[in-house]
Amino acid sequence: MEDFLTYSVILGIFVTTFKIATPLLIAAxxxxxAESSGILNLSxxxxxxxxxxxxxxxxxxxxxxxxxxxxAALGGGALGLLMAVMTxxxxxxxxxxxxALNILGLGGAFFWYRSVYEEGGAxxxxxxxxxxxxxxxxxxxxxxxGEVFFDQHWLTYFGILMVPATFIFLNRTKYGLELRSIxxxxxxxxxxxxxxxxRQYTAVIYGGVMAGxxxxxxxxxxxxxxxxxxxxxxxxxxxxxxxFGNWRASWILGGSLLFGFLEATQLSLQxxxxxxxxxxxxxxxxxxxxxxxxxxxxxxxxxxxxxxxxHRGER
Amino acid sequence: xxxQVADAPQDSPRDDHEAxxxxxxxxxxxxxxxxxxxxxxxxxxxxxxYATLIALAVTAVIIGLLVIIVGVSPLDAFASLYEGAFGNxxxxxxxxxxxxxxxxxxxxxAIAFRAGVWNIGGQGQFIAGxxxxxxxxDTFSGLPAPVLFVAMFAxxxxxxxxxxxxxxxxxxxxxxxEILTTVMLNFVIDSGLSWLLSxxxxxxxxxxxxxxxxxxxxxxxxxxxxxxxxxxxxxALVMAVVVHFLVRRTTLGFELRAIGVNKxxxxxxxxxxxxxxxAVMAISGALAGLAGAGELLGLHHRxxxxxxxxxxxxxxxxIALVARLHPAGVIVVAIxxxxxxxxxxxxxxxxxxxxxxxxVIEGVALVLVLLAAVACRYRLRKIAHHG
Numbered sequence: 001m002e003d004f005l006t007y008s009v010i011l012g013i014f015v016t017t018f019k020i021a022t023p024l025l026i027a028a029x030x031x032x033x034a035e036s037s038g039i040l041n042l043s044x045x046x047x048x049x050x051x052x053x054x055x056x057x058x059x060x061x062x063x064x065x066x067x068x069x070x071x072a073a074l075g076g077g078a079l080g081l082l083m084a085v086m087t088x089x090x091x092x093x094x095x096x097x098x099x100a101l102n103i104l105g106l107g108g109a110f111f112w113y114r115s116v117y118e119e120g121g122a123x124x125x126x127x128x129x130x131x132x133x134x135x136x137x138x139x140x141x142x143x144x145x146g147e148v149f150f151d152q153h154w155l156t157y158f159g160i161l162m163v164p165a166t167f168i169f170l171n172r173t174k175y176g177l178e179l180r181s182i183x184x185x186x187x188x189x190x191x192x193x194x195x196x197x198x199r200q201y202t203a204v205i206y207g208g209v210m211a212g213x214x215x216x217x218x219x220x221x222x223x224x225x226x227x228x229x230x231x232x233x234x235x236x237x238x239x240x241x242x243x244f245g246n247w248r249a250s251w252i253l254g255g256s257l258l259f260g261f262l263e264a265t266q267l268s269l270q271x272x273x274x275x276x277x278x279x280x281x282x283x284x285x286x287x288x289x290x291x292x293x294x295x296x297x298x299x300x301x302x303x304x305x306x307x308x309x310x311h312r313g314e315r
Numbered sequence: 316x317x318x319q320v321a322d323a324p325q326d327s328p329r330d331d332h333e334a335x336x337x338x339x340x341x342x343x344x345x346x347x348x349x350x351x352x353x354x355x356x357x358x359x360x361x362x363x364x365y366a367t368l369i370a371l372a373v374t375a376v377i378i379g380l381l382v383i384i385v386g387v388s389p390l391d392a393f394a395s396l397y398e399g400a401f402g403n404x405x406x407x408x409x410x411x412x413x414x415x416x417x418x419x420x421x422x423x424x425a426i427a428f429r430a431g432v433w434n435i436g437g438q439g440q441f442i443a444g445x446x447x448x449x450x451x452x453d454t455f456s457g458l459p460a461p462v463l464f465v466a467m468f469a470x471x472x473x474x475x476x477x478x479x480x481x482x483x484x485x486x487x488x489x490x491x492x493e494i495l496t497t498v499m500l501n502f503v504i505d506s507g508l509s510w511l512l513s514x515x516x517x518x519x520x521x522x523x524x525x526x527x528x529x530x531x532x533x534x535x536x537x538x539x540x541x542x543x544x545x546x547x548x549x550x551a552l553v554m555a556v557v558v559h560f561l562v563r564r565t566t567l568g569f570e571l572r573a574i575g576v577n578k579x580x581x582x583x584x585x586x587x588x589x590x591x592x593x594a595v596m597a598i599s600g601a602l603a604g605l606a607g608a609g610e611l612l613g614l615h616h617r618x619x620x621x622x623x624x625x626x627x628x629x630x631x632x633x634i635a636l637v638a639r640l641h642p643a644g645v646i647v648v649a650i651x652x653x654x655x656x657x658x659x660x661x662x663x664x665x666x667x668x669x670x671x672x673x674x675v676i677e678g679v680a681l682v683l684v685l686l687a688a689v690a691c692r693y694r695l696r697k698i699a700h701h702g
Contacts (some may be wrong), residue, residue: 082682094689097685100636101678101682103681104681105678107671107675127509277514279506283504286500286502287499290491296489
C-alpha cells in the first residue's frame with residue numbers, strides 16, 4: 001500500500017483520469033444538448049460503438065486519423081438523424097426508439113466490421129497508428145500540472161472545451177435558449193413561431209455526432225483498434241452522468257472527472273497487485289453509477305417535456 | 316388532430332363522389348390537398364398485425380439490398396438462412412432449443428413494458444437465475460430428484476426476481492431511473508458471476524473459469540433422441556399462457572395495464588402504483604431467471620464464462636417490442652429470431668456473410684415495426700377539391 005502512494009503513481013492517476021473522462025465528457029455534453037430539446041436519446045451506447053467503428057474504418061482505409069474523426073461524426077450523426085426522424089417527426093415512444101437504435105448501432109458496427117475485416121471466419125484485428133498526445137509547448141514543462149493538463153489528446157482538450165461551449169450555447173445564445181424552451185414547453189414555443197421539429201433535429205443529430213466522436217476516442221486515441229465490446233457500458237454511464245449532473249454542463253464535467261478518477265484509481269490499484277478480487281473493481285463504476293443516481297436526486301434542471309412528444313393541437 | 320378535422324371540408328361521402336365524377340384520378344392525386352393524412356379515431360387491432368407484417372417484408376428487402384452490397388445473391392443468403400433454421404427436422408428442433416430462453420426473456424420484457432416499467436435488465440436477471448439454480452443444486456443436492464427440480468426452478472425465479480427488485484425498489488423509493496439501474500446491474504452481475512466462477516464455484520483441477528459439471532440426475536429430460544430440445548421449451552410455452560392470463564384476467568394484470576397507460580390516473584383510481592411496479596418487476600425478473608435455469612439444466616449443465624454470451628436478455632427486449640408485447644406474438648417472434656440465429660451459422664459457412672447479419676436484421680426489423688405501429692394509426696383520406 002505504501003508503494004501505491006508514490007508521487008509517480010498519483011500523478012499517473014490524474015493523467016489517466018482525463019483520458020477515461022474524455023469519451024464520457026464528449027458524449028454527455030452532446031446528450032445534454034439533445035435532452036435540452038426534449039428528446040431523450042437512449043442509444044448512446046450503440047451510437048458510440050458505431051462511431052468507434054466508422055472512425056476506425058475511415059482512418060484505417062485512408063490512413064488519416066482526422067478523416068477518421070469525420071467518419072465517426074458521420075456514423076454517429078446518421079444514427080442521430082434516424083433518432084430524430086423516429087422521435088421528432090414520427091413521434092415513436094422515445095425510450096423504445098432509443099433502445100431500437102441502440103441495437104441497430106451495435107448490430108450495424110458488428111456486421112460492418114466483420115464484412116470488411118473478416119477472412120474465412122476469423123478477424124485479423126487490424127490496428128491504426130493512433131493519435132499521439134498533443135504536447136503544448138512551455139506549459140507542458142510545468143512539473144505535474146503540465147503532465148496532467150497540457151500533455152493530453154486533442155480530443156481531451158476538445159471535450160473539456162465543450163463544457164463552457166455547451167454552457168454558453170444553452171444559456172447565452174438565442175438558438176440555445178429556444179432549444180431549452182422547446183424542452184420545457186413546446187406548445188408555447190409553437191405559438192411563438194419557434195420551429196420545433198427543425199431544432200429537435202439539429203439537437204439530436206448534434207448529440208449523435210458527439211457520441212460518435214466519443215466512440216472514436218476509444219478506437220483512435222485511447223486505443224488503436226476496434227472490437228465489439230469497445231464501449232463497454234460508457235454510453236450508459238454518459239446517460240447517467242447527464243442525469244446526476246442535473247442537466248448542467250459544469251456538473252457533467254465534475255461527474256465525468258469523478259468517474260475518470262475512480263476508474264483510474266481502480267486501474268492503478270489493480271496494477272499494484274492489491275489483494276482484492278479484480279471483478280469487484282470492474283463492477284465498481286456501475287455500482288457507483290447506481291449510488292450516484294440514488295444520492296443525487298436533484299431534478300431541478302430537467303427539461304419538463306423530456307420524453308413527451310409534442311403533437312400540435314393535442315393536449 | 317382536431318385542427319385537421321376542422322380543416323377538412325364537411326362534405327358527405329355522396330358529395331365527394333359527385334365532385335370526383337369525370338375527373339382523372341391521377342390528377343386528383345397530385346392536386347394539392349386532395350389527399351390528407353389523418354389520425355384514425357380507432358385503429359382496429361388487426362391493422363397492427365398487417366403493419367407489422369409489412370414492416371417485416373420491408374426488412375427483408377433492405378437486408379436483401381445489404382446482402383447484394385456485400386456481394387452475395389440475396390436468394391442464396393435467404394435460402395441458406397432458411398435451410399439452417401427450418402430446413403430439416405434436426406435444424407427445426409434446434410431452432411426451438413434456441414427459442415426456449417428467448418421466449419422467457421421476451422415475456423420478461425413484455426410484461427414489464429406493458430406496465431410502463433423499462434426493465435432492460437433481462438440479461439442480468441437471466442444470469443441471476445442461473446446463479447440461483449446452481450446455488451440450490453450445490454446446497455441441496457441431497458434432495459430427491461422431483462423436489463430438487465422444483466427447488467432449482469424456484470431458486471432461479473427468486474434470484475431473478477430479487478435482482479430485478481433491486482432496481483424496482485430504488486425506482487419506487489427514490490425515483491431512480493430504472494433503465495439505467497437495470498443496465499448497470501447487468502454489468503455488476505457479470506462481474507459477480509466471473510468472481511464466482513474463478514473463486515468459490517470454480518471446478519477443481521481446471522484452469523478455466525467454470526463450475527463442475529452437474530450430475531446427470533439433475534439434467535432436464537429431453538423430448539427426442541438426437542435433439543437437444545428439453546422440457547424447458549414446454550415450460551416457456553406454459554409461462555406464455557400464464558403471462559397472458561395474468562395480464563388479461565387478473566387484478567394485477569388490470570392494474571399493470573392501467574399503470575402502463577397512465578400512472579397518475581391509475582393512482583387516482585386507488586391502485587397502489589409502487590406495489591404494482593414492484594410486483595411486475597419481480598415477475599419479470601423471475602421469468603428471465605427461469606430462462607437461466609432452463610439453459611443451465613437443459614443444455615449446458617455447467618456455468619462457464621460464456622454462459623451469458625448469447626445475450627438472450629437483450630434479444631428478449633427486441634422480441635417483446637416486435638411482438639407488440641403480446642405473449643402469443645412473443646412465442647412466434649422468438650422462434651423466428653431463434654431461426655435466424657440458428658440459420659446464420661449455416662449462412663456464414665455457405666455464403667461467407669458474417670453471422671452478425673442477424674444483429675442488423677433484428678435492429679432494422681425493430682425500427683421498421685415501431686414506425687409501422689405509428690403509421691397504422693393514420694390513414695390517407697381523399698377529400699374533395701373545391702374550386
